Amino acid sequence: MIERLQEELTPLKEKLVHHPxxxxxxxxxxxxxFMESHVYAVWDFMSLVKKLQLDLTTTTLPWQPPSNNSxxxxxxxxxxxxxxxxxxxxxxxxxxEMYLNAMKQIDADNSGIESFLAQLREGNNIFExxxxxxLPAHVSAFLDFTxxxxxxxxxxxxxxxxxxGREDLxxxxxxxxxxxxxxxxxxxxxxxxxxxxxxIEVDGDSHGPMALEMIxxxxxxxxxxxxxxxxxxxxxxxxxxxxxDGINLQITQKEKAST
Numbered sequence: 001m002i003e004r005l006q007e008e009l010t011p012l013k014e015k016l017v018h019h020p021x022x023x024x025x026x027x028x029x030x031x032x033x034f035m036e037s038h039v040y041a042v043w044d045f046m047s048l049v050k051k052l053q054l055d056l057t058t059t060t061l062p063w064q065p066p067s068n069n070s071x072x073x074x075x076x077x078x079x080x081x082x083x084x085x086x087x088x089x090x091x092x093x094x095x096x097e098m099y100l101n102a103m104k105q106i107d108a109d110n111s112g113i114e115s116f117l118a119q120l121r122e123g124n125n126i127f128e129x130x131x132x133x134x135l136p137a138h139v140s141a142f143l144d145f146t147x148x149x150x151x152x153x154x155x156x157x158x159x160x161x162x163x164x165g166r167e168d169l170x171x172x173x174x175x176x177x178x179x180x181x182x183x184x185x186x187x188x189x190x191x192x193x194x195x196x197x198x199x200i201e202v203d204g205d206s207h208g209p210m211a212l213e214m215i216x217x218x219x220x221x222x223x224x225x226x227x228x229x230x231x232x233x234x235x236x237x238x239x240x241x242x243x244x245d246g247i248n249l250q251i252t253q254k255e256k257a258s259t
Contacts, residue, residue: 001226002216008230009164012237019241021248022174028187030251031178032108035099035192037247039113040139041165041240042099044146046082048162052214053079055155074214081202088194095199102191138246145239149232156218160229161236163211169240170196 025034056071058064066072083094087101103110112135119129130143149161175196182189219225 001219002212005160005215005226005230005233009233009237012234012241013164013169015241016169016237016244017171019244019248021244021251022171022177024248024251025174025177028106028181028185029254031181031189031192032103032106033251033254034247035103035106035108036110036112037136037139037243037250039096039099039103039110040116040135040143041243042096043113043117044143045162045165046094046096047150048146048158049075049079049082051150051158052155052162055158068217071214071217074210074217078207078210081207085198085202088191095195098191098195098198102189102195105191106187106189136246136250138243142239142243145235154228156215156225156229157232159211159215159218160233163208163215164233165236165240166199166208170200 021034025031052075053059056066056068056075058066058072084092085095085098087093087098093101100110100113112133116129116133116135119133120126126147127144130140130147133140135143146161149158175193178189178193178196181187182193215229219229
């Protein structure tokens with residue numbers, strides 16, 4: 001079934017890899033604009049990670065052995081890498097914090113995501129915060145889907161959404177383009193380059209294969225769980241495409257307005 005799942009997702013993944021957004025990002029301002037929306041996807045990914053940790057490991061006291069040892073091992077290794085990786089200077093940081101530092105390096109506006117997180121720290125409901133934050137529709141729809149999946153509480157669906165909305169779908173040509181900008185502009189892009197390269201390296205070398213194993217483990221021989229996982233994975237990729245569509249439209253409209 002994992003082969004069928006991957007096969008059915010191939011057209012959507014191809015659409016993402018060849019999305020026109022990448023070719024339309026041609027300036028420092030475009031990179032900033034991209035990051036100011038994409039940062040929400042970097043952030044909400046960690047909520048999927050932590051929900052899986054809650055579901056698959058023991059997080060209550062007194063401690064009891066987890067019921068799914070292989071799943072617990074998988075998610076603990078993934079959490080270790082996503083929440084406490086090493087940045088370019090060798091400091092322990094989450095990939096989200098790594099991304100925020102990259103935004104600061106090129107003077108991208110992080111006030112939106114910081115305000116969003118401040119609202120949540122005050123105890124505001126996640127869905128109310130999404131609705132009241134004044135986010136672009138493509139960002140709010142992306143976040144709403146993530147937290148609806150989390151709220152539903154089906155671990156196999158959460159694992160599927162976690163697995164197939166990852167940054168390993170960022171094509172090499174996009175990173176090459178940022179490297180070219182890094183050489184040709186006064187701005188330094190080394191932190192965002194490191195973020196993408198590190199995230200893709202970790203996903204490809206360990207986390208990606210581990211996540212596939214986790215889905216197989218969670219779905220087992222239950223056909224309903226497999227169907228739900230396939231459906232959730234497709235929707236996750238469609239939401240990512242819609243996010244890219246929205247960012248792309250904003251960038252192209254901005255360019256038309258300036259000419």
